Amino acid sequence: MSVTGAPSPAKWNGMHIKESILKSIWFFCAIFAVIVIFFIFVFLFWDAYPIFLQVGFWDFITGMSWNPTGNPPMYGIFPLIVDTLLVTIGAMAISIPLGIGSAIYISELAPARVKAVVKPAIELLAGIPSVVFGFFGLVVLTDWIRVTFDVPTGQTWLAGSLLLGIMALPTIISVSEDAIACVPREYKEGSLAVGANHWQTISRVIVPGALSGITAAIILGMGRALGETMAVLMVTGNAAIIPSPLWNMLSPIRTLTGTLGIEMGEVAIGSMHFHALFGVAVVLLMITLGVNLIARGILGRIREKQMPSGKKRNKNALSCAMDRSGWLGGVRNVTPWIGAALLTGLMFLFSRAGAAMLTVGVVGGIATSRKRLSSRLVQKIAFALIALSIIIVLVVLGIILWDIISKGIVNLTWDFLTQSPRDLGRAGGIFPAIVGTLYLVLGAIAISLPLGVGAAVYLTEYTREGTITRIIRTGADLLNGTPSIVFGLFGFAFLVLYLNFGVSLIAGQITLALMVLPTIIRTTEEALKGVPHAIREGSLALGATKWQTIRRVVIPPAMPGIITGAILSIGRAAGETAPILFTAVVFSQRFLPTSLFEPVMALPYHLYILATNVPNAQANQYTTALVLLMLVIAIYSVAIVIRHHYQKTLRW
Amino acid sequence: MAVQPKKTGYIVLGLAALLVLALCLCGCTQAPASAEKTPTPAAAGGIQSLSVTGSTTVLPIAQSAAEDYMDAHSNVDIKVSGGGSGVGVQAIGEGTTDIGMSSRELTTEETTKYPNLVVTTVAGDGIAVIVNPANTVNSLTLDQIKAIYQANITNWKEVGGPDETIVLIGRDSASGTRSFFTEMVLKKENAAPTMLEQNSNGGVLLSVGQTPGAIGYISIGYLTDSVKALDLDANGNKIEPTVANVKSGQYPISRPLLMITQGAPQGLAKDYLDYIQSPEGQAIVAEEGYVSLT
Numbered sequence: 053m054s055v056t057g058a059p060s061p062a063k064w065n066g067m068h069i070k071e072s073i074l075k076s077i078w079f080f081c082a083i084f085a086v087i088v089i090f091f092i093f094v095f096l097f098w099d100a101y102p103i104f105l106q107v108g109f110w111d112f113i114t115g116m117s118w119n120p121t122g123n124p125p126m127y128g129i130f131p132l133i134v135d136t137l138l139v140t141i142g143a144m145a146i147s148i149p150l151g152i153g154s155a156i157y158i159s160e161l162a163p164a165r166v167k168a169v170v171k172p173a174i175e176l177l178a179g180i181p182s183v184v185f186g187f188f189g190l191v192v193l194t195d196w197i198r199v200t201f202d203v204p205t206g207q208t209w210l211a212g213s214l215l216l217g218i219m220a221l222p223t224i225i226s227v228s229e230d231a232i233a234c235v236p237r238e239y240k241e242g243s244l245a246v247g248a249n250h251w252q253t254i255s256r257v258i259v260p261g262a263l264s265g266i267t268a269a270i271i272l273g274m275g276r277a278l279g280e281t282m283a284v285l286m287v288t289g290n291a292a293i294i295p296s297p298l299w300n301m302l303s304p305i306r307t308l309t310g311t312l313g314i315e316m317g318e319v320a321i322g323s324m325h326f327h328a329l330f331g332v333a334v335v336l337l338m339i340t341l342g343v344n345l346i347a348r349g350i351l352g353r354i355r356e357k358q359m360p361s362g363k364k365r366n367k368n369a370l371s372c373a374m375d376r377s378g379w380l381g382g383v384r385n386v387t388p389w390i391g392a393a394l395l396t397g398l399m400f401l402f403s404r405a406g407a408a409m410l411t412v413g414v415v416g417g418i419a420t421s422r423k424r425l426s427s428r429l430v431q432k433i434a435f436a437l438i439a440l441s442i443i444i445v446l447v448v449l450g451i452i453l454w455d456i457i458s459k460g461i462v463n464l465t466w467d468f469l470t471q472s473p474r475d476l477g478r479a480g481g482i483f484p485a486i487v488g489t490l491y492l493v494l495g496a497i498a499i500s501l502p503l504g505v506g507a508a509v510y511l512t513e514y515t516r517e518g519t520i521t522r523i524i525r526t527g528a529d530l531l532n533g534t535p536s537i538v539f540g541l542f543g544f545a546f547l548v549l550y551l552n553f554g555v556s557l558i559a560g561q562i563t564l565a566l567m568v569l570p571t572i573i574r575t576t577e578e579a580l581k582g583v584p585h586a587i588r589e590g591s592l593a594l595g596a597t598k599w600q601t602i603r604r605v606v607i608p609p610a611m612p613g614i615i616t617g618a619i620l621s622i623g624r625a626a627g628e629t630a631p632i633l634f635t636a637v638v639f640s641q642r643f644l645p646t647s648l649f650e651p652v653m654a655l656p657y658h659l660y661i662l663a664t665n666v667p668n669a670q671a672n673q674y675t676t677a678l679v680l681l682m683l684v685i686a687i688y689s690v691a692i693v694i695r696h697h698y699q700k701t702l703r704w
Numbered sequence: 705m706a707v708q709p710k711k712t713g714y715i716v717l718g719l720a721a722l723l724v725l726a727l728c729l730c731g732c733t734q735a736p737a738s739a740e741k742t743p744t745p746a747a748a749g750g751i752q753s754l755s756v757t758g759s760t761t762v763l764p765i766a767q768s769a770a771e772d773y774m775d776a777h778s779n780v781d782i783k784v785s786g787g788g789s790g791v792g793v794q795a796i797g798e799g800t801t802d803i804g805m806s807s808r809e810l811t812t813e814e815t816t817k818y819p820n821l822v823v824t825t826v827a828g829d830g831i832a833v834i835v836n837p838a839n840t841v842n843s844l845t846l847d848q849i850k851a852i853y854q855a856n857i858t859n860w861k862e863v864g865g866p867d868e869t870i871v872l873i874g875r876d877s878a879s880g881t882r883s884f885f886t887e888m889v890l891k892k893e894n895a896a897p898t899m900l901e902q903n904s905n906g907g908v909l910l911s912v913g914q915t916p917g918a919i920g921y922i923s924i925g926y927l928t929d930s931v932k933a934l935d936l937d938a939n940g941n942k943i944e945p946t947v948a949n950v951k952s953g954q955y956p957i958s959r960p961l962l963m964i965t966q967g968a969p970q971g972l973a974k975d976y977l978d979y980i981q982s983p984e985g986q987a988i989v990a991e992e993g994y995v996s997l998t
Binding site: 121123131204290291304313315325548634640646651 | 753793879892901910
């Protein structure tokens with residue numbers, strides 16, 4: 053189609069029809085997210101209903117014993133709920149101080165050259181697949197905990213919280229860093245001009261100014277920790293007990309997600325136990341949706357109060373926010389407490405007995421000495437703590453990468469990459485797993501990219517903000533907060549059983565596509581919003597139709613943003629295990645799949661099985677982990693480079 | 705801004721994906737009629753495929769036999785996957801696989817739901833009670849094992865071992881191995897809730913090998929040097945969990961391992977099952993550490 057000056061009336065009509073058809077297609081794409089979340093609910097409830105009928109919803113969630121195959125069977129998930137919350141709280145206690153400290157360092161203290169290295173490094177941390185964390189935790193961390201704390205087993209709440217804390221860090225750091233970077237420069241300059249030093253400015257102006265964004269970051273990180281499956285089930289021991297005493301971090305625990313991960317595979321379909329597992333999924337979904345709705349509420353409040361800010365950053369939906377309502381006045385001096393918590397956490401790692409005393413000491417010390425210490429000394433201490441937090445983050449990242457690379461590289465041969473596995477994966481290579489992963493990911497993107505881009509086009513170009521867009525955005529956000537194991541369960545219940553696809557490539561692709569859809573919608577929306585309104589108006593004024601404008605004028609400059617979103621989704625889909633666990637994978641096959649209805653091998657699942665099911669496969673475990681890590685990190689690096697380049701070069 | 709004509713690809717892609725989705729959503733009826741899946745030589749350029757799914761205990765046998773069978777028949781692709789006994793039974797019942805594997809008998813729920821399943825016994829298996837090699841305990845009675853798993857005995861010194869807290873390691877509640885262990889050793893009573901749960905034989909092996917105070921139970925096919933298998937003490941007789949003792953019936957904690965088909969096995973499935981039951985196949989069973997049928 054070419055843009056013509058003055059179309060004839062007949063042509064107008066044709067165009068008009070085409071425009072409406074296109075509009076309805078985009079609308080369908082947009083409403084799709086809402087349909088999916090609705091479907092997930094319906095299917096999970098459908099399969100969970102019998103257990104609620106038999107046990108009663110209240111008894112189900114307050115029952116103290118989970119033993120579905122016991123005599124008599126017990127279906128009480130209270131311990132699972134408590135343990136899920138405990139492991140999340142523990143993770144947050146680790147990742148909040150480290151995350152906020154690192155974010156302050158990156159946005160306020162880091163020299164440009166350091167920042168250029170540290171920021172991508174932390175983004176890479178986000179790319180490490182859950183199953184790789186779990187593998188590292190199982191092989192290295194649990195043993196270290198057992199020896200260090202001299203406990204019978206290292207498979208504990210502490211192990212789970214440490215891993216989840218590390219996994220939630222990238223989310224918390226990057227979102228907080230955005231929030232901090234968005235505090236208008238004038239505030240900072242004003243504060244410095246009236247004689248406050250750098251630390252006073254950070255602690256009393258910048259952080260409070262960014263606190264709502266930081267809160268949102270924490271809640272998002274929490275959502276990530278709540279829904280995590282593979283890493284947790286590999287390191288927590290999965291004993292369905294409430295720790296006694298309640299703060300005993302060295303007790304084994306069992307989370308809702310872990311229960312689904314280890315039992316769903318072996319349960320007899322249609323039995324009460326099967327329905328009980330769907331009941332667990334329903335409760336998990338309710339908890340995560342609750343957390344997400346709270347996050348939305350907070351963000352909504354922020355958006356209402358949003359002010360135009362000095363800096364234009366094209367990054368994420370939590371764009372620059374300022375909350376000046378004063379409800380945060382009380383936590384003006386929040387950072388020293390963060391420092392204290394950090395120090396306590398560290399001490400806890402070295403000696404448990406001293407930790408409590410130290411906490412009291414440090415907290416008391418900070419509370420009283422703030423009045424007396426010179427501001428310069430306070431600044432020194434604070435900056436030291438902040439630097440310490442970023443160092444800890446980087447060291448942890450280094451330890452994990454070093455462990456996997458140094459032990460994995462030994463076996464990494466060309467044959468390993470190009471041959472089929474033999475002897476249960478103890479010998480031979482992982483070629484079919486690599487190809488299977490690529491098939492899964494490409495299929496997922498082929499399904500989710502058009503839908504996601506269509507939805508974003510509808511949301512940004514065709515509608516004004518109103519009830520419909522609110523519903524659609526809520527749907528997309530809820531989908532975004534749904535734990536990956538719930539997608540896996542939905543794929544299993546709907547695609548594998550109800551539609552009778554069987555365990556197949558297509559079921560895995562659709563499940564993964566649903567999982568990454570919200571990411572694609574959000575990144576595309578951001579990219580489209582970054583295109584100035586003036587050029588749209590210019591295009592329309594020259595007589596182009598709405599669709600011509602979108603296709604020729606709006607989408608091309610937004611392409612880098614869209615591509616970045618797609619690549620990030622590819623990376624996430626490539627590393628996920630939980631969604632494909634029951635929908636798409638087999639442990640081994642010699643040939644590549646020839647149709648969409650055949651199952652495939654996949655790298656993350658292969659690693660999971662090698663680490664948990666196959667004895668004496670240490671060498672290949674590490675090499676598989678390394679290959680998976682390299683694949684995902686390569687994908688993420690491309691995305692980071694594209695985005696970086698695009699942020700530098702785009703000038704309107 | 706330069707205009708690139710490439711962008712039309714998006715619309716095509718979008719429409720294509722929508723079409724596919726629409727087909728998926730309305731075409732439930734067109735899902736592959738899998739109940740009577742017989743491998744057709746025409747498919748995939750003459751490659752016949754067979755899928756085997758289920759119990760992690762039977763998996764090593766199925767996998768090794770499949771590898772040897774494929775070496776002998778280059779046009780055959782046998783895909784083996786785990787998941788567990790429940791998955792195996794369900795997959796064969798629903799027709800989503802060609803052969804299911806199970807390390808337990810079918811439950812009444814399963815037999816009523818899928819009446820025409822046929823069970824083939826491919827091997828026997830004993831369940832060994834294992835401890836860490838550092839543990840000085842060499843044998844336990846069934847009663848002691850029961851007391852340990854019910855947390856009535858919580859320290860190794862109570863059964864003549866070192867002064868060390870016992871770490872219970874068991875299988876997830878959906879496991880065939882666990883239901884068998886519960887029946888045979890715990891006399892259908894519940895294990896203590898403090899038991900750590902692993903969802904595979906390999907997982908139990910790994911944890912017990914890593915944890916000095918641990919006790920666990922696994923299929924004898926999975927035994928390695930990383931753990932110590934305990935002898936069963938029956939009235940002063942110490943019975944080792946060996947293949948020979950299981951075969952002779954002296955070692956009591958034993959069970960058959962099953963492969964399940966829809967109706968009597970046919971075609972490639974029959975050929976493969978025959979191969980496992982043949983002397984070569986049973987040699988593989990023995991090699992993997994299980995109990996051969998003959």
